[in-house]
Amino acid sequence: MRPEEDIRKTIRRWNNKTSERMDERVLGDALHAMDESQGQEPYGPPFPRRSIMKNPITKLAVAAAVIAAVVLGLFEFVSTDAGAGVVWAEVAQKVEASHGVSFRLRETGGQKAHKNWPRSYSVVRRSPTLSRTDWYIADRLSRTVFIDWPTRSVIWLSHNQKIYSKKTLTDEDVQNREDAWTDPQGLISLGLNRELHELGQKTIDGILCEGVGTNDLRDGDFTFPVKSFSARMWVSVETGYPILVEVEATGGDDGSIRRTSTLDKFQWNLDIEESAIKPEIPSDYECID
């Protein structure tokens, strides 16, 4: 006879997992409903359009880029002792002067953003007026979001589903873009309050780099209690531009949450033209507006 304790254990262990598709649909609908209830105009119907911008995946990507930018802003205040290969003040100036940048972003532990790690990732290209993010799964292009900030126009494409949408950003979206987190002056003042440590030198992909890191999470915005936080940036000694940024946060009630963001494959000082990054909409894609 099968003991009752076995049955109890089986029920306790029983765990249905959601699919990626269900996550996108159910969470997308919920976020859409949240916007509606707050009197905001949602980006579109519940699914799949809602997953364009307010999707936490996108937000995490932006957050990672912001964290990177915060770290970048700090270097003006790191010592530049003789013997150091990198003059950090110059790094900050170069980064700030770089109008266009592209990088690869890989994340773990978030809202299943890149759960096929390390095979899925995003490629971000942006300038002060334009941005484009491409999501890849196993090197296959999955989704694209293009934003022209001055005209507030957004183009979103789902390559898997062969659908696209064109929307206009709301005032609030634009305001969010212009808050202190994306203002260089704001970033530098945030950086003033942080403690940094130098990481020394190491070679990454054949490039001699020098690193700096921080464990200071003041003003960090996480939805869980953070037990540890670390951010590290490695800069090419030769060019003075960052080539790798790693961010890690752990926490949660039982300490089980671990989120990481890795930004690499940087290209700095790019001239990003609209014609080069505005996506072409294939003729067989269906408009869902």
Add this chain to the structure above:
Amino acid sequence: MLEDEILKWKFKGGSSEALARIYEKYVDTLLTLAMGLLNDPYEAEDVVQDVFTRFARSGNGFTLRGSLKAYLTTAVVNGVRDRVRRDKRRPARSDQDVSLASASRGPDEELVFAEDAARLSSALMELPHEQRETLMLKLKSNMKFREIAKIQGVSINTVQGRYRYGLQKLRAQLNGEVEQ
């Protein structure tokens, strides 16, 4: 649960990231509960979707002093009851129905069913709904008898009886299957 208190506060303030984290934290448990009560992946997914959509709409006026998990669990239980009431004549689906339904979703949509879970799910469907609900809430959602009694609107003794009889029947069901 410090994390839940932070999430509740941020959710009330309109944080979509908080909503996403709540979803991430509880969706699998809620889906399992719905699946245990309905034995139908489509219906279970719909119930969970309804729960999160309604929850998201409640953001501005959201006030909850109790447990977030209990709140969402109760919402799933109520959602399942509505469906059962509305669709009372619908026969329970068999194992084959479930596997076919899952397979038709394609690889990225397929819900994961362990062999034990599939048998268990079918056996649970042979129980009266109240007993099934009691077992799932007690064993899967880890609720106390008094919490279940409150949800079901009956005495604690009744809940304990449902739990005991439900477990015995489930044991008989699964043993019968093993012996076949």
